[in-house]
Amino acid sequence: MKISVIMLTYNHGKYIEKAVQSVCAQQGDFQLEIIIGDDCSTDNTAEVIDELAAKHKEIKIFRPEKNIGMHANLKKCLSLAEGDYISMCEGDDWYISPYKLQMQMEFLEKNKDCVMCSHSYIEYNQKEDKYSTINYQQDYNGGGIYCFEQLVTEYKWTNFTTYMYRKEVINKLPEFIWELNGADYSFNMHCAVYGNLGIIKEPLSVYRAGIGQWSSLSLIKQQQDTLDFAYISKEHFHKYYNGKYDDIFDKRIEKSIKNLKRVKAKAFKNKIRRFFKIKEK
Template structure:
């Protein structure tokens, strides 16, 4: 039993049985000069995920601490990531979902070395590949900058949920000890976590690619929460409410950045609802002009051929999932 780990690796899983071994193996391959603990939380998976966890927990009883739910907590509105956050004993918490994995055996050492040398740092992040489901084919790279840099809070807010990969995050539990209402009420966890860290310290980006983020995973959050137009509309509206809560929490100190981020989601909502002319004018004009030519062409295609677009979306969704 590890009594005083430097890092708690937190991993939440739901029906990730086909991918969990990659995630856990990437935790176990970490080469560090400090102790770690691995906290695995299974939210009542209906696949073989729990069996995978039980096997690893049996092989590494001093490292791996599992929780197995018998009823799915996420569907009941419970913030499942809190189970691991609250029981973590580490000075730092490293995040990786059950369908993702790390690729650099020195990832944790590099991030902890930086944070130990920079006490003001509340979170470190790094570059990551987006890979296609089980094939591990690299689709793109999450790389917000081309050098090591401290990300200003305005950049974290305006960059949105895709600015950094969730499985690149290592944060200080002391600096992010109290989780405010805007985080607890949010429909996502990684984006508000990065904002919260930026409010209580510095968020440092290390320009090294050290993990892989899977897309197109059956049963993933994206699959469950953004599969239909109605769900996407609700998501955009929920995100707008989150920005309002953050604005109140920060006493309106970052109104400009939060307003810009909110406009981005309002823009996406207009596109989802087919209100293309509105999206091209007024306060949304700047966002429209910042789109690439390719994205503008796709937007015009959706406007002219909405039924074909929806059919293509459904076919693509089925092919991915």
């Protein structure tokens, strides 16, 4: 078996070596391929990965002539992957178990109904220098197995670094997913059309929070973007699948509207509290 690990990076000079070394340290009964997509970084990322590639023959580097963005970078790297399974590792995240890839491959070999496998992870808040474990294994379908409807309506997605996919499912991805803002979410939703997502209970990687675009958004903006994404996803899935999943997306939209109202109400209450505290002073 061969596993291809896709690593997207842009200005990750401070973090990329740790990410790459954690992938190179993987052990198991498989051949490893690492494809790094460096989207014209302006820091020292290129120098760091060139040095790493000189030491590790399993590393392949893709560099576009100009910055092309995450979606195009991911699409190109996937087209270069030769593995039977495709895994992810963001350039600022890292694996913490040397058996992460082996465990996910074995899970997919055993669970033929699953087309992708994820796991719990540790979130590292860089601003606060704080670690916390995010356990995504839930009691669905006997524990840790999610179908398409559950994934969409409950929004049970982990971060990209936790995922492994069957290559044959990746080959079925429609072009429209690259037009959506949430490439990772739309990517996973489409894969879930062909089978389930399995979750391994153990945390096997670290997600670096607080430095990305999403982490910098307010809770209201995050909820608004989630709602907008649900509307756009429904539109695209409606066209591609002839309305087959409209009811499922309607449930997601209804929940997103409620979540947005709840977050706005909480923000308003906090604003009022701050106003009266200032007035008392």
